[in-house]
Amino acid sequence: MSGLRVGVLGATGAVGSTVLEVLAERSFPVAELVPLASERSAGKRLPFAGGEVEVRALSEESIQGLDLVISSAGGAVSSEWAPRIVAAGAVVVDNTSFWRMHDDVPLVVSEVNPEAADAHRGLIANPNCSTMQMVVALKPILDAVGIERLVISTYQSVSGTGQRAIEELNEQSRAVLGGEEPEARIYPHPIAFNVLPQVETFKGGDDYTTEERKMMAETRKILGASEELGISATCARVPVFGAHSESVNVQTREPLDPDTCRELLAAAPGVVVLDQPADGLYPTATDVAGHDEVFVGRIRRDPSHERCLNLWIVGDNLRKGAATNAVQVAEVLAQRDLIRVPEPSLAAA
Numbered sequence: 163m164s165g166l167r168v169g170v171l172g173a174t175g176a177v178g179s180t181v182l183e184v185l186a187e188r189s190f191p192v193a194e195l196v197p198l199a200s201e202r203s204a205g206k207r208l209p210f211a212g213g214e215v216e217v218r219a220l221s222e223e224s225i226q227g228l229d230l231v232i233s234s235a236g237g238a239v240s241s242e243w244a245p246r247i248v249a250a251g252a253v254v255v256d257n258t259s260f261w262r263m264h265d266d267v268p269l270v271v272s273e274v275n276p277e278a279a280d281a282h283r284g285l286i287a288n289p290n291c292s293t294m295q296m297v298v299a300l301k302p303i304l305d306a307v308g309i310e311r312l313v314i315s316t317y318q319s320v321s322g323t324g325q326r327a328i329e330e331l332n333e334q335s336r337a338v339l340g341g342e343e344p345e346a347r348i349y350p351h352p353i354a355f356n357v358l359p360q361v362e363t364f365k366g367g368d369d370y371t372t373e374e375r376k377m378m379a380e381t382r383k384i385l386g387a388s389e390e391l392g393i394s395a396t397c398a399r400v401p402v403f404g405a406h407s408e409s410v411n412v413q414t415r416e417p418l419d420p421d422t423c424r425e426l427l428a429a430a431p432g433v434v435v436l437d438q439p440a441d442g443l444y445p446t447a448t449d450v451a452g453h454d455e456v457f458v459g460r461i462r463r464d465p466s467h468e469r470c471l472n473l474w475i476v477g478d479n480l481r482k483g484a485a486t487n488a489v490q491v492a493e494v495l496a497q498r499d500l501i502r503v504p505e506p507s508l509a510a511a
């Protein structure tokens with residue numbers, strides 16, 4: 163395939179800068195790379211594929227002439243600009259939460275439901291990071307024995323909130339170790355040396371957070387499951403820089419023993435099984451950060467239910483949880499000759 167003109171919106175952010183790395187690592191066929199961000203970053207130079215590219219401010223002019231845009235500049239920017247980018251002729255792979263649950267927007271995980279991309283109308287959504295890594299590990303189990311219910315607890319890193327949260331954990335850690343009071347700006351409480359049972363917000367009096375609601379709704383959409391798939395999620399923020407960890411209790415439809423589960427997962431694309439707990443071998447956030455695969459360990463029977471297993475699932479939220487999947491979706495689109503905006507497009511909706 164000849165090279166594409168690729169825009170990366172939010173290129174200076176935690177996700178966008180990782181998108182630049184992953185595009186180069188995977189040798190995605192880029193003829194021209196256009197990094198886009200706010201006016202604040204215009205003119206800044208970013209490393210790309212052994213050279214440098216100059217950031218352009220997002221505008222009607224800077225989105226012209228592109229084939230594909232990988233967008234990670236927040237929901238408000240995507241709500242306004244994704245239809246404009248589609249109208250300008252580019253297919254958008256969007257990392258924000260804004261479009262994920264729209265009926266005419268496919269929500270795609272490359273190993274799980276690549277065929278969903280076929281129905282795109284100019285925009286494909288990338289799932290939430292904690293949902294993404296979980297469904298990669300659940301898909302082989304779903305296909306083999308069915309899943310009735312999931313009980314999820316997450317331990318999410320600060321890079322999931324973006325660049326400013328990474329800086330906040332750094333600053334607060336130094337403050338506490340220096341005997342000073344940590345100042346909380348991004349999160350409602352200090353995150354250094356703490357665990358917060360709140361990821362995102364409690365909207366409209368809901369007693370689940372928006373992150374927990376996203377995990378429940380997006381998991382069902384990606385797996386093609388109805389409300390009959392019971393899901394209960396508790397999401398916590400922990401003072402870890404990169405990679406989300408999850409404890410997932412899976413109630414299967416048919417019985418599944420831990421050894422068969424290990425075999426299923428070891429054979430699944432994008433999954434690495436690391437499970438010799440007596441030797442201290444299980445996935446940890448610091449080991450998994452920087453990897454593209456989802457790692458699974460502590461696979462064991464739940465003694466309280468004959469059809470339940472417990473899994474420990476760890477993934478790099480900036481890589482498989484965002485940038486890597488976005489680039490893999492772009493690869494799926496390229497393989498299926500889908501990097502073109504169909505009519506009627508989302509922009510006309």
Ligand SMILES: NC(=O)c1ccc[n+]([C@@H]2O[C@H](COP(=O)([O-])OP(=O)(O)OC[C@H]3O[C@@H](n4cnc5c(N)ncnc54)[C@H](OP(=O)(O)O)[C@@H]3O)[C@@H](O)[C@H]2O)c1
Pocket residue numbers: 171172173174175176177178198199200201202203204220234235236237239257258259289290291321322323324325326479480483484
């Ligand atoms: N972090 C994760 O693990 C993760 C995973 C999945 C999805 N996401 C989603 O991806 C999005 C970005 O997250 P992030 O963690 O990368 O955030 P971030 O580090 O704060 O980066 C935000 C990016 O958006 C740009 N931006 C902000 N306002 C803009 C505007 N008005 N016009 C153009 N560009 C603008 C910023 O540019 P400037 O530098 O010019 O301000 C920056 O490049 C969010 O919607 C987030 O929910 C994040």
